[in-house]
Amino acid sequence: MKVKVVSRILEANDRIAIENRKIFxxxxxxVINLMxxxxxxxxxxxxxxxxxxxxxxxxxxxxxxxGSDDAERVNELGVPVVQxxxxxxxxxxxxxxxxxxxxxxLDELDVVxxxxxxxxxxxxxxxxxxDMKVMVLSIAEGHDKPLKxxxxxxxxSALILNKVDLATYVDADIGKIRKDTLSLNPQIKIFEVSCKxxxxxxxxxxxxxxxxxxx
Amino acid sequence: xxxxxxxxxxxEIAAGECNKSGYGRIDSINVKVGRASGVMPDALLFAFDAxxxxxxxxxxxxxxxxxxxxxxxxxxxxxxTVDQEYVLSCPLCGGGSFTITAGREMDIIDMEVS
Numbered sequence: 001m002k003v004k005v006v007s008r009i010l011e012a013n014d015r016i017a018i019e020n021r022k023i024f025x026x027x028x029x030x031v032i033n034l035m036x037x038x039x040x041x042x043x044x045x046x047x048x049x050x051x052x053x054x055x056x057x058x059x060x061x062x063x064x065x066x067g068s069d070d071a072e073r074v075n076e077l078g079v080p081v082v083q084x085x086x087x088x089x090x091x092x093x094x095x096x097x098x099x100x101x102x103x104x105x106l107d108e109l110d111v112v113x114x115x116x117x118x119x120x121x122x123x124x125x126x127x128x129x130x131d132m133k134v135m136v137l138s139i140a141e142g143h144d145k146p147l148k149x150x151x152x153x154x155x156x157s158a159l160i161l162n163k164v165d166l167a168t169y170v171d172a173d174i175g176k177i178r179k180d181t182l183s184l185n186p187q188i189k190i191f192e193v194s195c196k197x198x199x200x201x202x203x204x205x206x207x208x209x210x211x212x213x214x215x
Numbered sequence: 216x217x218x219x220x221x222x223x224x225x226x227e228i229a230a231g232e233c234n235k236s237g238y239g240r241i242d243s244i245n246v247k248v249g250r251a252s253g254v255m256p257d258a259l260l261f262a263f264d265a266x267x268x269x270x271x272x273x274x275x276x277x278x279x280x281x282x283x284x285x286x287x288x289x290x291x292x293x294x295x296t297v298d299q300e301y302v303l304s305c306p307l308c309g310g311g312s313f314t315i316t317a318g319r320e321m322d323i324i325d326m327e328v329s
Binding site for chain 2 (some may be wrong): 009108
């Protein structure tokens with residue numbers, strides 16, 4: 001017998017993401033799903049952002065396949081942090097995030113960053129309950145990335161172009177990254193920063209405060 | 216890359232529907248996967264075959280229909296379908312204002328149960 005199903009395969013994930021979002025909204029927290037390939041500088045961006053956040057109360061959910069190095073780095077800066085180990089999964093899903101929500105003092109926070117597993121592909125597919133997605137690309141990864149991994153560029157509200165201090169050492173064409181990214185997503189906001197030197201960080205933080213309506 | 220978790224969600228939904236229908240086994244499942252969905256059909260088949268063992272769908276065949284990327288241009292007001300996974304400009308008039316109407320699907324359509 002034929003049975004009609006007509007259902008999105010990721011429906012269960014989306015449903016839990018909506019539940020997470022309700023919990024965040026009730027606590028008045030603005031949530032960012034922070035994504036990038038491995039080594040682009042997600043944790044460095046968090047460190048810089050936390051150091052220069054002004055009055056913003058920040059919490060962090062760290063997602064990694066294994067280990068707690070990133071959570072320890074964030075913990076040293078004195079903000080609430082909880083680690084998720086995906087045990088092999090290449091992205092965070094809404095259920096993994098749901099399970100750790102009770103471990104953060106959400107009522108005392110303005111902004112929560114969910115640092116996804118380092119991967120330019122899969123994290124863009126799975127909603128976790130965020131208000132917006134922000135991605136990091138380091139110029140050392142090369143200017144071909146927007147067209148090779150279009151989905152993440154299409155889904156993100158902001159692109160943090162990191163490691164611009166390396167511009168003279170690598171052959172990346174920043175103009176091409178900008179042009180291709182804007183073709184894929186005309187609304188995206190692009191920040192050129194160096195998490196090493198701090199260049200460009202104030203612009204990102206003031207945009208973050210404006211978008212989140214906090215601080 | 217995440218085809219295993221997609222296969223797992225697919226199996227959960229299909230098994231739930233099969234139980235609801237009162238039948239005890241799934242013979243086939245038809246799904247639509249858009250070319251811009253990030254899912255590789257071969258990897259999805261592989262993952263599905265690996266996880267279906269011991270489940271209500273252990274004998275099920277997964278049939279995947281690939282959906283190309285389509286869009287509608289608001290400059291030339293025409294509809295288009297392309298072979299690539301993404302569209303940077305309208306392939307008909309070169310305009311930049313268009314909406315993607317298909318190609319991101321990841322849907323279960325129906326299944327055969329007995």
